[in-house]
Amino acid sequence: MKADVIVIGGGIVGCSTALHVARKGRSVILLERDQAGIRASGVNFGGVRQHGRALAELPLSFRARAIWADLASLIGTDGEFAVTGHLRLARQESDLRLLLLHMQGASLYGLKLEFLDRAALDHRFPWLGPHIIAGTYCPSDGQANPRLIAPAFATAARKAGATLVEGAEVVEATHDGGVFQVAVRDGRRFEAPLLVNAAGAWAATVAGWFGEMVNLVPEVPQVMVTEPAPYRFQPVLGVIGGDLYFRQIPRGNVIFGGGQGRANADHTRSAPLPEISARAAAEAARIVPEIRHLNIIRTWTGVDGDTADGSPIVGPSTTTPGLFHAFGFCGHGFQLGPGVGAVLAELLIDGRSDTDIHGLGIARFVGRR
Amino acid sequence: MNTRVAIVGGGPAGIRAAERLVEHGLSPILLDEAPRIGGRIYQQLPEVRGFRRDGKALYGFEAGKAEDLHAAFARIQPQLDYRPGTTVFDIASDRLITLGDGRREEIAYDRLILATGAMDRIMPLPGWTLPGVFALGGAQIALKHQGCAIGHSVVFLGSGPLLYLAAYQYAKAGVNVAAVLTTAPWLGLGANLLGMAAQAKTAAKGAYYVAKLLSWRIPVIGSVRPARIMGRDSVEGLEVLVDGRLRQFDCDAVALGYGLKSESQLAELAGAQFVFDRAQNQWLPEIDDHGRAVGRDGLYLAGDGAGIQGADAAELRGRIAAGALLQDLGIALKDAGDFGTLKRWHRFRVALEQAMPFPSHLAADLPDASILCRCENITAGEVRAAADQGLREINRVKAATRLGMGRCQGRICGIAGAEVLAAKLGVSVDSVGRLRAQPPVKPVPIEALAGDAP
Ligand SMILES: Cc1cc2nc3c(=O)[nH]c(=O)nc-3n(C[C@H](O)[C@H](O)[C@H](O)COP(=O)(O)OP(=O)(O)OC[C@H]3O[C@@H](n4cnc5c(N)ncnc54)[C@H](O)[C@@H]3O)c2cc1C
Numbered sequence: 096m097k098a099d100v101i102v103i104g105g106g107i108v109g110c111s112t113a114l115h116v117a118r119k120g121r122s123v124i125l126l127e128r129d130q131a132g133i134r135a136s137g138v139n140f141g142g143v144r145q146h147g148r149a150l151a152e153l154p155l156s157f158r159a160r161a162i163w164a165d166l167a168s169l170i171g172t173d174g175e176f177a178v179t180g181h182l183r184l185a186r187q188e189s190d191l192r193l194l195l196l197h198m199q200g201a202s203l204y205g206l207k208l209e210f211l212d213r214a215a216l217d218h219r220f221p222w223l224g225p226h227i228i229a230g231t232y233c234p235s236d237g238q239a240n241p242r243l244i245a246p247a248f249a250t251a252a253r254k255a256g257a258t259l260v261e262g263a264e265v266v267e268a269t270h271d272g273g274v275f276q277v278a279v280r281d282g283r284r285f286e287a288p289l290l291v292n293a294a295g296a297w298a299a300t301v302a303g304w305f306g307e308m309v310n311l312v313p314e315v316p317q318v319m320v321t322e323p324a325p326y327r328f329q330p331v332l333g334v335i336g337g338d339l340y341f342r343q344i345p346r347g348n349v350i351f352g353g354g355q356g357r358a359n360a361d362h363t364r365s366a367p368l369p370e371i372s373a374r375a376a377a378e379a380a381r382i383v384p385e386i387r388h389l390n391i392i393r394t395w396t397g398v399d400g401d402t403a404d405g406s407p408i409v410g411p412s413t414t415t416p417g418l419f420h421a422f423g424f425c426g427h428g429f430q431l432g433p434g435v436g437a438v439l440a441e442l443l444i445d446g447r448s449d450t451d452i453h454g455l456g457i458a459r460f461v462g463r464r
Numbered sequence: 465m466n467t468r469v470a471i472v473g474g475g476p477a478g479i480r481a482a483e484r485l486v487e488h489g490l491s492p493i494l495l496d497e498a499p500r501i502g503g504r505i506y507q508q509l510p511e512v513r514g515f516r517r518d519g520k521a522l523y524g525f526e527a528g529k530a531e532d533l534h535a536a537f538a539r540i541q542p543q544l545d546y547r548p549g550t551t552v553f554d555i556a557s558d559r560l561i562t563l564g565d566g567r568r569e570e571i572a573y574d575r576l577i578l579a580t581g582a583m584d585r586i587m588p589l590p591g592w593t594l595p596g597v598f599a600l601g602g603a604q605i606a607l608k609h610q611g612c613a614i615g616h617s618v619v620f621l622g623s624g625p626l627l628y629l630a631a632y633q634y635a636k637a638g639v640n641v642a643a644v645l646t647t648a649p650w651l652g653l654g655a656n657l658l659g660m661a662a663q664a665k666t667a668a669k670g671a672y673y674v675a676k677l678l679s680w681r682i683p684v685i686g687s688v689r690p691a692r693i694m695g696r697d698s699v700e701g702l703e704v705l706v707d708g709r710l711r712q713f714d715c716d717a718v719a720l721g722y723g724l725k726s727e728s729q730l731a732e733l734a735g736a737q738f739v740f741d742r743a744q745n746q747w748l749p750e751i752d753d754h755g756r757a758v759g760r761d762g763l764y765l766a767g768d769g770a771g772i773q774g775a776d777a778a779e780l781r782g783r784i785a786a787g788a789l790l791q792d793l794g795i796a797l798k799d800a801g802d803f804g805t806l807k808r809w810h811r812f813r814v815a816l817e818q819a820m821p822f823p824s825h826l827a828a829d830l831p832d833a834s835i836l837c838r839c840e841n842i843t844a845g846e847v848r849a850a851a852d853q854g855l856r857e858i859n860r861v862k863a864a865t866r867l868g869m870g871r872c873q874g875r876i877c878g879i880a881g882a883e884v885l886a887a888k889l890g891v892s893v894d895s896v897g898r899l900r901a902q903p904p905v906k907p908v909p910i911e912a913l914a915g916d917a918p
Pocket residue numbers: 103104105106107108109126127128129130131132133134135136137138139140141142143144263264265266293294295296297298315316317318395396397398399421422424425426427428429430431432
């Protein structure tokens with residue numbers, strides 16, 4: 096089977112890429128090992144933040160944010176996206192420096208943040224624990240429901256004309272005379288002049304087929320949810336150090352995470368670790384003491400890939416014309432996903448994009464080995 | 465010898481397993497959620513001054529067995545590390561994570577016997593979330609454990625042997641039993657005489673309860689089709705179809721239950737594999753004849769937590785699983801266990817499930833507006849809509865609809881949810897999969913979960 100573009104991986108990144116390619120009128124085949132949207136993209140924490148990102152990610156993150164603003168027109172649902180703000184917290188003096196440094200840098204890119212000292216925090220968020228010394232607040236950030244959004248991107252891509260093939264694990268891809276030959280485990284073969292590697296935590300294998308060896312370390316964030324309680328905590332919370340993130344949804348459940356669970360050898364199964372739950376619970380109860388009596392009802396994990404510098408790899412291959420990478424999202428690719436697809440579709444079809452992603456290329460890892 | 469053996473569950477299976485280990489010089493840890501041992505069937509009264517009922521009143525025919533079990537426990541207790549009131553809510557490869565007295569504790573083990581028992585199997589009907597509707601087992605516990613009834617006038621609806629027993633116990637305690645209604649044909653007493661004959665005494669007890677209920681002029685009706693439970697703020701009555709005709713029963717409480725399902729979440733967290741058991745129409749942890757979990761060394765399962773076979777079988781299975789554990793430690797045993805009797809229990813159970821099956825056929829007709837998952841208020845219609853969108857697996861439906869995402873984590877709605885999905889898709893219930901267990905298996909307060917973590 097042939098198409099203009101083949102995408103490997105049916106997470107939010109792959110599906111949004113297929114969606115945007117199809118909307119540009121090109122034929123696209125997406126190959127997904129399991130079911131689209133059930134991996135990291137469907138089980139993540141649901142934070143939709145620009146706040147706290149490495150500066151090189153910000154243009155892409157802004158592009159994504161613009162798409163989030165009108166998600167329903169693109170995928171037929173807003174996926175419970177709500178602009179509740181994001182509050183990034185300092186717990187010690189040394190955090191304060193990092194908080195301010197980021198505020199300065201981000202403002203150069205045009206991200207508006209408010210600095211809140213302890214008195215200002217007390218005024219606006221009186222429920223914060225005593226060990227918080229200050230925070231920065233990003234009013235344009237928010238949260239959404241990944242369980243709904245990841246499958247909705249798949250459905251939208253399909254409706255736009257993309258061919259989604261599920262249960263299709265790509266086991267080999269080669270580039271020969273200007274076309275990519277892509278083989279699936281059950282023997283089916285696909286062909287296209289353009290190939291996108293959006294294979295999530297498993298994408299380093301695909302990159303390796305084209306001589307680009309990247310050290311991608313599995314990241315297994317662990318998240319838990321409480322029974323519903325009266326709605327009270329609006330902003331999404333994060334901390335310097337990243338060891339805790341927290342949000343409450345209007346139906347009342349509090350969702351928070353921190354630390355990592357465990358994954359099996361090929362990262363296809365992951366599970367929570369009890370000691371990590373305990374630590375996250377302890378820190379969550381320090382940051383928002385009022386929740387300490389709430390019951391935890393469920394814990395879960397998912398797998399993403401970590402790069403060495405904590406930012407994703409997005410852009411063209413350094414070895415193979417027509418190949419594009421989008422992986423290594425380091426536990427924060429949910430917000431970026433819709434933007435990555437839009438930018439990649441431009442690069443694939445138009446050959447250029449106005450969104451600046453030059454700091455995210457794979458060259459920063461493969462060159463230096 | 466200092467192999468650390470932990471047993472979860474202080475019912476017939478757990479106690480007999482502990483007893484056998486103690487006979488061979490081991491000192492296992494015995495953990496139980498309840499404040500006193502006995503499990504559900506031989507549950508003891510709270511230790512409150514002046515609150516007493518004699519064994520005969522509490523346990524009926526089974527009083528002797530209850531006494532034996534309590535006595536066996538009293539004999540071995542000095543050799544046990546016994547932890548009552550302790551809920552195991554998560555399991556790592558080498559330790560249990562427990563909650564007792566509001567405190568989290570980790571208990572290391574080398575080998576683990578899970579004897580976690582069973583709970584009611586529910587098929588919803590319109591109105592089942594009204595105050596006054598209780599699970600059958602819950603109704604029985606209220607009477608046995610607290611000495612109170614769930615209402616003044618109670619209808620028992622469901623299938624399975626417990627239905628008649630509980631109704632009998634209620635009537636005997638002086639509660640007005642308005643009716644005993646079962647979806648099973650012939651009251652479930654007819655079919656497979658050969659299988660029933662495998663445990664003739666037990667089969668006879670079932671017939672005895674029914675005869676008693678009838679002699680007290682309580683309507684006992686088979687082959688009913690549940691229509692709805694009525695009431696504004698609480699139960700006021702119940703409607704069923706009998707021979708195609710609508711019949712109404714006034715009542716202020718309903719005890720509802722269609723047999724039992726294994727409590728197997730801990731087995732899953734401990735690493736057991738699961739297989740679908742056609743006779744019992746449910747997913748069960750896979751074990752060998754001795755109760756060893758397939759694919760997970762050092763894990764043993766006994767009693768109703770590993771497939772429903774009842775209390776007598778649970779005692780045997782507890783001894784057998786403990787025997788397997790001892791053998792795996794290299795301890796020679798004179799007898800492996802009473803496999804002959806166990807086989808008869810198994811045959812009896814298969815016959816019972818045939819005679820009093822789970823009413824899968826009701827799933828197709830459950831109205832769209834009926835609540836299926838009561839924690840999250842998810843209706844049958846929402847599950848069917850998910851199927852219409854192409855979802856064919858119960859965990860995907862959970863992700864799309866929130867079915868099974870609430871406080872009970874699908875322990876109550878999981879089975880019916882799978883039946884509704886399968887009926888909608890026109891496939892067998894095993895092909896839609898099974899809700900995966902996620903820790904904690906019971907809700908745990910954040911403060912307790914944190915324990916003394918940094
Ligand atoms: C628990 C958790 C919490 C998170 N919280 C947040 C958050 O709050 N905010 C945020 O922005 N981000 C968050 N993230 C990160 C975010 O979820 C991911 O960065 C993002 O979903 C990555 O999308 P993806 O499409 O690359 O990956 P995935 O969704 O993992 O998709 C990759 C797909 O590729 C398929 N695949 C792999 N190999 C092959 C092959 N050979 N052939 C065919 N298919 C293949 C896989 O089956 C998979 O479906 C979190 C992640 C996790 C796990």
